[in-house]
Structure formats: structure tokens, C-alpha cells
Amino acid sequence: MVALITANFDDSQSTGDVWTVGGYVGYANQWDYFERLWKEAMARHGVPYFHMKEMASPSGPFAKWLPPEDHVDEIAAYFKDLVAAIKKSALYKISSTVWLKDLERFNQDTGLGLEPYAVAAHACLAMIGLKYEDRPVTAIFDPIEKVGSKLATARSYLAGDQFIYPGLCDNVATTWLRAPATSRDVPALQAADLIAWEVRKAHFSMKKWQNSRGEGHSDRWAQWQDFVAFTREETGEDPKIRKSLDALISGDPNEMKAIVWDYMQLMHTHEVRRGIWTSPV
Numbered sequence: 001m002v003a004l005i006t007a008n009f010d011d012s013q014s015t016g017d018v019w020t021v022g023g024y025v026g027y028a029n030q031w032d033y034f035e036r037l038w039k040e041a042m043a044r045h046g047v048p049y050f051h052m053k054e055m056a057s058p059s060g061p062f063a064k065w066l067p068p069e070d071h072v073d074e075i076a077a078y079f080k081d082l083v084a085a086i087k088k089s090a091l092y093k094i095s096s097t098v099w100l101k102d103l104e105r106f107n108q109d110t111g112l113g114l115e116p117y118a119v120a121a122h123a124c125l126a127m128i129g130l131k132y133e134d135r136p137v138t139a140i141f142d143p144i145e146k147v148g149s150k151l152a153t154a155r156s157y158l159a160g161d162q163f164i165y166p167g168l169c170d171n172v173a174t175t176w177l178r179a180p181a182t183s184r185d186v187p188a189l190q191a192a193d194l195i196a197w198e199v200r201k202a203h204f205s206m207k208k209w210q211n212s213r214g215e216g217h218s219d220r221w222a223q224w225q226d227f228v229a230f231t232r233e234e235t236g237e238d239p240k241i242r243k244s245l246d247a248l249i250s251g252d253p254n255e256m257k258a259i260v261w262d263y264m265q266l267m268h269t270h271e272v273r274r275g276i277w278t279s280p281v
Contacts, residue, residue: 004027004028004136004138005025005026005027005028005132005135005136005137005138006025006026006028006031006137006138006139006140006188007023007024007025007094007124007128007137007138007139007140007172008023008024008025008139008140008142008186008188008189008191008192009021009022009023009094009121009124009139009140009141009142009189009192009196010022010023010141010142010183010189010192010193010196011117011120011141011142011144011196012052012193012196012197012199012200012201013200014200014204014207016100016101017099017100017101017204017207018097018098018099018100018200018203018204018207019097019098019100019116019117019120019200020095020096020097020098020120020196020199020200020203021095021096021097021117021120021121021124021141021196022093022094022095022096022124022192022195022196022199022200023094023095023124023188023189023191023192023195023196024086024091024092024093024094024188024191024192024195025091025092025094025128025131025132025137026089026090026091026092030089030090030091031089031091031188033088033089034085034086034088034089034091034187034188034191035187035188037084037085037088037089038082038085038187038190038191039187040085041078041081041082041084041085044081045074045077045078045081046061046064047061047062047078048061048184049061049183049184049185049187049190050082050190050191050193050194051183051184051190051193052193052194052197055068055075056068065078079244079247080247082191082194083247083248085191086191086194086248087248087251087252090253090254091191091254092131092254092257093195093248093249093252093254093256093257093258094124094127094128094256094257094258095124095195095196095199095256095257095258095259096119096120096121096123096124096127096258096259096261097120097199097200097203097258097259097260097261098116098117098119098120098261099203099210099214099260099261099262099263100116101211102215102261102262102263102266103116103119103261103266105263106263106266106267106270110270110275112277114157114266114277115150115153117144117150117154118150118151118153118154118156118157119154119157119261120261121141121150121151121154122154122155122157122158123259123261124139125139125154125155125158125169125172125174126158126161126165126168126169127257127259128169128172129165129168129169129171129172130165130168131257132171132172133171134171135171136171136172136173137171137172137173138172138173138175139172139173139174139175140175140176140177140188140189141174141175141176141177142176142177142183142189142192142193143176143177143178143179147176148176151174151176154174155169155174156277156278156279157277157278159278159279160273160276160277160278160279161273162273162276162279163272163273163274163276164269164272164273177189194248195248198242198244198245198248199245199258201242201245202241202242202245203260205242206227208234209226209227209230209231210262212230213226213227213230214227214262215262215263215264217264220264223264227239
């Protein structure tokens with residue numbers, strides 16, 4: 001019997017800066033275990049679901065933790081239980097982040113019109129294909145405006161990959177959550193909301209460096225060394241990962257697979273693909 005593998009993705013965007021698509025992949029038994037732990041965590045803390053944007057809302061289930069500075073221990077305990085549910089389930093983490101101004105520059109320089117969400121989503125699908133090879137996977141995305149069109153564009157970017165991994169995602173079916181259901185009804189998409197938000201927030205914290213010195217490096221190592229130097233100049237310390245993101249990714253045997261689409265990554269991929277991003281009609 002073929003085991004059912006499902007991926008669940010959400011997106012998080014800082015308007016004009018970065019757009020992240022991220023989530024988790026797992027077998028049916030992993031998702032069953034995760035859902036039980038997630039629901040137990042919700043019951044333990046007296047909230048019906050998780051949604052990062054609602055954490056600061058003065059109405060709704062999270063208002064009892066406002067102002068947050070008066071409820072630090074309660075909020076920390078809540079997030080600790082969410083992280084534990086994800087880690088104990090051994091789900092596979094994936095994220096893809098696009099620097100929007102870099103993509104705009106890339107499009108201008110190449111005469112293309114790549115779309116940020118589609119670029120991020122197609123990379124998530126590609127990472128699924130690399131991980132699970134020919135095993136069938138269903139990837140479910142939390143809906144955004146015109147999600148069907150955006151995912152079709154993402155699939156066209158995959159189909160256009162004739163030189164790196166042709167046919168990589170032929171085993172991956174792509175869909176999205178249909179109304180009237182929302183992520184409030186789907187714990188897996190709530191977990192995706194958490195990782196997408198944390199990864200996007202971590203990259204957004206690099207905005208000052210990215211806008212001033214993030215380009216023109218020979219490779220990722222040179223780029224990282226420049227970021228370290230910049231952070232030391234700004235703060236007197238080495239770069240530090242966000243504690244909440246570190247809690248999600250540290251100590252997990254499943255290494256997180258992530259890609260960052262800055263100008264360097266876009267140009268490198270463009271060259272390897274020989275300028276072809278969509279399949280011929």
C-alpha cells in the first residue's frame with residue numbers, strides 16, 4: 001500500500017520587501033499524530049486555533065493575552081507547546097523566500113515577468129520532489145487572491161525546468177483549501193502559518209543590510225561574511241537567529257530545506273535554466 005504524503009503551505013508577506021511561502025510535509029500517520037498534539041495544545045491553553053495575525057487582535061480568542069508584555073509566560077508556554085507538537089511529529093520543513101525588489105530588478109534586466117508568489121511556491125514544490133522522488137504527494141496551499149492562477153504559474157515554472165530537474169514534480173499534485181473551510185479548521189495550515197511567518201520575519205530583520213550591501217557577492221559564503229561584518233558594525237555583536245525561529249528549527253533531526261530568491265539566486269538559476277522559465281506552448 002502506498003503511504004499518503006501531504007504538504008501544507010501558507011504565505012507571509014512584508015509589503016514591498018519579502019514574501020515567504022513555507023510549511024510542512026509528512027505521511028498520514030505523522031499528520032494524525034500532529035493533529036492530536038496540536039488540538040491538545042489548543043485545549044490546554046483555552047484557544048480554538050492558531051493564527052499569527054490574530055495574536056494582536058483586541059477581539060477574538062487571543063485578546064486574553066493582551067497586552068502581551070503582561071502575559072509573557074502564558075504566551076511563551078503556548079508557543080512552546082505548538083513547537084513541541086510540530087517537532088514530535090517529525091514533519092519535514094520547507095520554506096522559500098523572495099526579496100521583492102530583487103525580483104523586480106531581475107525582471108527588468110532579463111525582460112521577464114516572474115511572479116513572486118509563483119517563484120516561492122514553485123521552489124517549495126521542487127523541494128518536495130527532491131525529497132520524496134517518485135512517491136505521490138498532495139500539496140495544499142492556504143488560499144490567497146487568485147491562488148489557482150498563481151499556482152498554475154508556479155507549475156509552469158516547474159514545467160519549464162528542462163535542464164536542472166526535468167519532470168521533478170510530476171508526482172506532486174497541487175491544490176488549495178476550498179471555502180467555506182478556512183485555516184482555522186485545519187491544524188496543518190496553522191502550523192504552516194507559524195513557520196512562514198517566522199521565516200519571513202527573520203528575513204525582514206535583514207532589510208537594512210539587504211538594501212544597502214546585500215548584492216554583488218561572489219557566492220553565499222562571501223555574502224554571509226558581509227552580513228556578519230555589517231551586523232557587527234551595527235550592533236557590536238554577531239548575527240542572532242530569532243529565538244522563536246530557533247526553537248522551531250534547532251534540535252530537529254529533519255533539517256529545514258529553504259531557499260532565498262535574491263538577485264544572485266535568481267540570476268544563477270536563470271543561467272542554469274538557460275533563460276527558460278516556462279514550457280513551450
